[in-house]
Amino acid sequence: MLRKVKSWFGKKTPIVHVVRLEGVIASGRSLSQNLNAKSLEGILKKAFVKKVDAVALAINCPGGSPVQSALISSRIRQLAVEFNLPVLAFCEDVAASGGYWLACSADEIYADENSIVGSIGVIAATFGFPKALTKLGVERRVHTAGLSKSTNDPFKPEKPEDVKKLKVILEDMHASFQNIVRSRRGAKLKGKDSELFSGAYWTGIRAKELGLVDGTGHLVPTLKQRFGDKVEIKEIKETKGFGARWLGIGSRHDLATDFAESALTKIEERSLWARFGL
Numbered sequence: 001m002l003r004k005v006k007s008w009f010g011k012k013t014p015i016v017h018v019v020r021l022e023g024v025i026a027s028g029r030s031l032s033q034n035l036n037a038k039s040l041e042g043i044l045k046k047a048f049v050k051k052v053d054a055v056a057l058a059i060n061c062p063g064g065s066p067v068q069s070a071l072i073s074s075r076i077r078q079l080a081v082e083f084n085l086p087v088l089a090f091c092e093d094v095a096a097s098g099g100y101w102l103a104c105s106a107d108e109i110y111a112d113e114n115s116i117v118g119s120i121g122v123i124a125a126t127f128g129f130p131k132a133l134t135k136l137g138v139e140r141r142v143h144t145a146g147l148s149k150s151t152n153d154p155f156k157p158e159k160p161e162d163v164k165k166l167k168v169i170l171e172d173m174h175a176s177f178q179n180i181v182r183s184r185r186g187a188k189l190k191g192k193d194s195e196l197f198s199g200a201y202w203t204g205i206r207a208k209e210l211g212l213v214d215g216t217g218h219l220v221p222t223l224k225q226r227f228g229d230k231v232e233i234k235e236i237k238e239t240k241g242f243g244a245r246w247l248g249i250g251s252r253h254d255l256a257t258d259f260a261e262s263a264l265t266k267i268e269e270r271s272l273w274a275r276f277g278l
Helices: 037-047 066-083 098-103 132-136 160-188 204-209 219-227 242-247 255-274
Strands: 015-022 054-061 087-096 108-111 116-118 201-203 232-235
Touching: 015 037, 015 219, 037 066, 054 098, 054 219, 066 098, 066 160, 087 098, 087 219, 098 116, 098 160, 108 204, 116 204, 201 204, 219 232
Parallel strands: 015 054, 015 232, 054 087, 087 108, 087 116
Antiparallel strands: 116 201
């Protein structure tokens, strides 16, 4: 039976807290607001409280760090169990890769018919500059203790043994991702493993056919259908000081360095969104 709480007027009004998970999942510093366990802890604590009937996740995320994806997802599940609250995920433009990992922390997943969903895979992308230093007349000196310490050095030619080691790591991460999806979606999954876990992604309609989402629908109408027209839908936001709001970050000791790092991070973030045509 749906739990109710009393409003100031004595009427029983269901309440749903909304947590917006929008952006790239990353623990690194950036002038934009990344999604990570640390940045979301305060919001999640505010969202999961006894007075509410459910928590909804509004997801618009192209993925990012597997570790942070796991930490966020695990924290959501811990709070859901602690407060005995159902969690519903709503995929917006994209819930892919780590974004879909976050969606799997919900008990039910909904998407727009045109949402991009899936990409259950792991990718490692970088650049190689083995000839750049020579052309610039720069001599690079690297000394290590340990045969594998300079694995995948971008200023050295790529080595087959380095690629082999990297692929082992990626396969381990991929297996972890698959286990999460299987444990959360279970018998709902309808596609073959070779298709579901290939790293491919689909529209919301096709994702429903594959069992990756439970249905197509949007946050507000779905919540009203579930909890009634009088449901109180409240988005939870974290309050920040003026400086943090202006910069999107905490205190910094070297703004010039931070802005330079942020520019590179922005390029990486842009490439993640661009994979899905966004």
